[in-house]
Amino acid sequence: MTIKQKILLRLGIIYLMFGGLVLVILFELVKLKIFEVSKWEDKAKTLESSSIVIDANRGNILDENGKKISLSVPSYRIYMDLMANGLTSEVFNAKIDSLAICLSRFFGDRSVSYYRNDLIRARKNGERYHLVHPRKISYIELQEVRKFPIFRRGRNSGGFIPQQYDERRLPFGSLAARTIGKLYGDRSKGGMVGLERAYDNVLKGINGVSTWKRIAGSWIPEEEIPPHDGKNLITTLNxxxxxxxxxxxxxxxxxxxxxxxxxxxxxxxxxxxxxxxxxxxxxxxxxxxxxxxxxxxxxxxxxxxxxxxxxxxxxxxxxxxxxxxxxxxxxxxxxxxxxxxxxxxxxxxxxxxxxxxxxxxxxxxxxxxxxxxxxxxxxxxxxxxxxxxxxxxxxxxxxxxxxxxxxxxxxxxxxxxxxxxxxxxxxxxxxxxxxxxxxxxxxxxxxxxxxxxxxxxxxxxxxxxxxxxxxxxxxxxxxxxxxxxxxxxxxxxxxxxxxxxxxxxxxxxxxxxxxxxxxxxxxxxxxxxxxxxxxxxxxxxxxxxxxxxxxxxxxxxxxxxxxxxxxxxxxxxxxxxxxxxxxxLPPEETKPKVTEGVFPWSKGGPEDELSVIFDELGFPVQSRELNTEWVSTLAMEHAVKFRPKPLPGSLVPQVKGMGAKDAVAVLENRGLKVAISGVGRVVRQSIEPGTPIKKGQTIVIYLE
Structure with a gap:
């Protein structure tokens, strides 16, 4: 056998092997899709898993004394899984009449036959999440409904699914209702107006997750991330x-x-x-x-x-x-x-x-x-x-x-x-x-x-x-x-x-x-x-x-x-x-005597005007005879001390500490134009003291 024939033989064997593998795969696919489909669907049902969001409890809004002015009250709607594994035809047919009687008496708005026919129809249609009645019920009412025939068997064997809703209530009615605010029906949208909206991130908390796996017809909890409840808001409202x-x-x-x-x-x-x-x-x-x-x-x-x-x-x-x-x-x-x-x-x-x-x-x-x-x-x-x-x-x-x-x-x-x-x-x-x-x-x-x-x-x-x-x-x-x-x-x-x-x-x-x-x-x-x-x-x-x-x-x-x-x-x-x-009420203020504590601070200014003011108020003054027109003041423990404030005529004077009136008078007398910014006493001036004066120049004084 030549080398060429050997190569062709080997390639042929490889092609046959791959061809056979393809045929096997095609056969298994046909078998899976046509002949064993029911088998694997039944198997899948035993391995279903479900994740349920666990809502966090929304925090309360309190007045300044701790009274609840907005709080969450749980309410429930009743749903039913008519195809629950434990809800056999024997159980359903034996107890459906009794359940219909209980529902009719409890809600009081529909006949027994209505509830019976409605549930039979839902089971026939294979409904897994059937709304039994649109009205929300309270927690106390929920405890009563749990005892009804079929429902008392729980979720797996009776298909009983109570869905919780948190409703925001204002215990004091309309008092401060607009300031407190309210929520949308969909809690995921958060607060709508008022404090409910402003502090929604504080109040709403963090939702948890509960994962369940269904094995052999029973739901088994697999993993749970607990919710973190919202915090309470203490308002200033009374x-x-x-x-x-x-x-x-x-x-x-x-x-x-x-x-x-x-x-x-x-x-x-x-x-x-x-x-x-x-x-x-x-x-x-x-x-x-x-x-x-x-x-x-x-x-x-x-x-x-x-x-x-x-x-x-x-x-x-x-x-x-x-x-x-x-x-x-x-x-x-x-x-x-x-x-x-x-x-x-x-x-x-x-x-x-x-x-x-x-x-x-x-x-x-x-x-x-x-x-x-x-x-x-x-x-x-x-x-x-x-x-x-x-x-x-x-x-x-x-x-x-x-x-x-x-x-x-x-x-x-x-x-x-x-x-x-x-x-x-x-x-x-x-x-x-x-x-x-x-x-x-x-x-x-x-x-x-x-x-x-x-x-x-x-x-x-x-x-x-x-x-x-x-x-x-x-x-x-x-x-x-x-x-x-x-x-x-x-x-x-x-x-x-x-x-x-x-x-x-x-x-x-x-x-x-x-x-x-x-x-x-x-x-x-x-x-x-x-x-x-x-x-x-x-x-x-x-x-x-x-x-x-x-x-x-x-x-x-x-x-x-x-x-x-x-x-x-x-x-x-x-x-x-x-x-x-x-x-x-705070106690009435009493003015201290002039002999007590540190004496008051004052702005600098003309010596004669400040002397008149302090004499009128009865404050003792030190260093009166300074032979200067302008003085600054120093508040001491038992007196106010005058200090000379030299103002050379050819240089920009220091007006820091003066009031606006005195500062403007001093600067304008030296040929400067004055712009004022702020209120109070001078804390800064745009032209540094000691700078040669240029007639008509504008100086900005900043007051605080």
Whole structure:
């Protein structure tokens, strides 16, 4: 045999071997697909596995005292596996009548024959997950259903499948419902609104997984990853104070047939929101909480409550004194093509700045701002911005309305913007933003972010505590603060809100009555002009503990003034809260004697002016005779010491530590132009001290 023949023989053998292997494989495939299909299907049934998600228990939402204000309550729907391995025809046929009787009696809405026929049909169709009844049942009812014929055999032998659903419940009904929020029906979507949404990741926990394998007709647990329950949310809300606020507001809304209303109660020092009410008219005399969070989301023109910001600006810039006179005329005043009016018929005539604020004179306040800032409106708006009222509060609850305070140069800015802005028009703020501003005045100038949550807990242990967040450490100087605090007291003692004055404790605040803008149609709607009546303030005025705002939208019956509609709600809330919180009031402050402790710090300035001030206050001064015009001060333990502050004429002087007035005087006397940034005392200057002076050069001084 030649070499070629040997090679061909070997290749032939290899081809035959591969051909035979292919035939064997084809034979096994045909055998498997046609002749043994039933055998392997039966085998597969004995090896089925199933993974079941185990829902984590959602955490509770608690009020500040630990009362549950939102919690999960389990409910169940009953399903049935009509093809369960242990559910034989003998068992099913013997007990189906008894099961149908029990179901009909339990649910009480369908006949025995209906349930019997329905289950027989489902078994005939081979249904593995048949809904027995759409109604959800409680845990106690579940225990009763478990005892029904067939069901008592369990899942494997009776096909009984209870499906658990967690339903969110509010034990106190509508109280704070909008603030608490709610969930979608599908829990995977998380919180829908309010705190439920804001803290969904904290509340929902982590789901577990249970894996089951079916062997020889029985389900055997194979592996389980346990769920991690959600944590509890400890809010700042007080359900008792929430009830007080809601009942007080509800009564007034019904009395005046208003469209909706808001009431917010806040703790002054921390910004903790104790109560937040949002009531909306759903039917005559019927008001519900579950509609929209007006307190957070509705930014509108605030009207006269904004006059406080205007007064702070004018006082802070030293443009006006409370004793100055201003002529408000006969109650009508023209700005270009528009006429501004006071609510008092015939006007107030010539009054002081203090009276203009306390009586809420539109003309008085607008003339102060217009005459002061007409040539430099940016200065006015910059002052408002420095208070921080143009910025959102940055709340964790979604949907905060954006504050709008126009800036000169804005396309909508016009000649009448400045006077109308000064009285709360052509600006927008939400009730909570306005309250936070007034709360800062009560809190000695410190603006804090409203708090809704004070901590997170689990199994009775506090895991995390939240601290107050400062948004602006000082909205204005101490001197201005003391003046406007006095003005707010005057509103209640002598001004537009004397109807809420009382002899037990003092209230400080401001009324507001604002027309509601209707877009391009102005303020005139189909039913005439509508109003928002509001009152915002704090109490007790001498030791502020709580601040509060009440706003009532579209009151009818021809009564729409803030002092009557909103002020009376404020007074009712304040009375009841004061009675509940009297023992918690901080002690009255006592001023230390001048002989105690370290003496007060003061800005540097002219020696003769500082001497007059310290002599008037009774503070001893050291080193008076320095033969220098300008001095700096040093606070010592038993006296204030003057130190010389040389100001050479040919060099840029050191003005650090001076107030704006003195610094400007010194620099301008040396031929420099001065630009000011900030409020307070000089902490930095753009041109270094000792630099040769160039006449007409601009120097920027930075104040804090």
């Amino acid at each position: 359900i008792e104070l929430q009830d007080v606020a809601e009942q007080s507001l509800l009564h007034q809304l019904q009395l005046h047939d208003a469209h909706h209303g808001v009431a917010i109660l806040m703790e002054v020092q921390t910004g903790a929101v104790k109560a937040m009410v949002n009531l909306h008219r759903s039917a005559p005399d019927v008001y519900i909480e579950d509609h929209f969070n007006y307190a957070i989301g509705e930014a509108v023109e605030p009207g006269s409550t904004f006059k406080l910001a205007s007064m702070i600006a004018a006082l802070e810039d030293g443009k006006v004194r409370l004793t100055d006179s201003i002529d408000t005329g006969n109650g009508a005043y023209r700005y270009y093509d528009r006429i501004m009016r006071d609510s008092h018929h015939g006007g107030y005539g010539k009054i002081t700045v203090r009276e203009a604020f306390e009586k809420s004179s539109n003309i008085g306040i607008s003339k102060i701002i217009f005459e002061t800032y007409r040539d430099n409106p940016r200065r006015f708006v910059d002052r408002l911005y420095s208070m921080g009222i143009n910025k959102p509060l940055g709340l964790e609850i979604k949907g905060e309305g954006k504050p709008v305070i126009k800036y000169p140069g804005d396309p909508s800015w016009s000649g009448v913007t400045l006077p109308w802005m000064s009285i709360g028009y052509e600006v927008k703020m939400t009730p909570l933003q306005i309250l936070s501003f007034y709360n800062a005045v009560a809190n000695n100038g410190k603006m804090v972010k409203p708090m809704f949550v004070k901590g997170i807990s689990q199994h009775g242990k506090v895991l995390r505590e939240f601290e107050p967040e400062v948004l602006n450490p000082s909205i204005c100087s101490v001197a201005t603060l003391e003046k406007v605090q006095d003005l707010l007291k005057g509103v209640v003692e002598r001004g537009t809100a004397t109807n809420i004055r009382n002899d037990v404790y003092q209230i400080a605040g401001k009324t507001g009555t604002a027309q509601i803008a209707r877009g391009i149609s102005g303020y005139q709607g189909d039913d005439g002009v509508e109003y928002i009546a509001s009152f915002v303030g704090y109490f007790p005025a001498d030791r502020p503990m709580y601040s509060c705002i009440v706003a009532v939208n579209s009151p009818s019956n021809d009564v729409y003034y803030g002092n009557v509609v909103a002020g009376s709600v404020f007074r009712e809330i304040a009375d009841r809260v004061y009675a509940l919180s009297y023992e918690k």
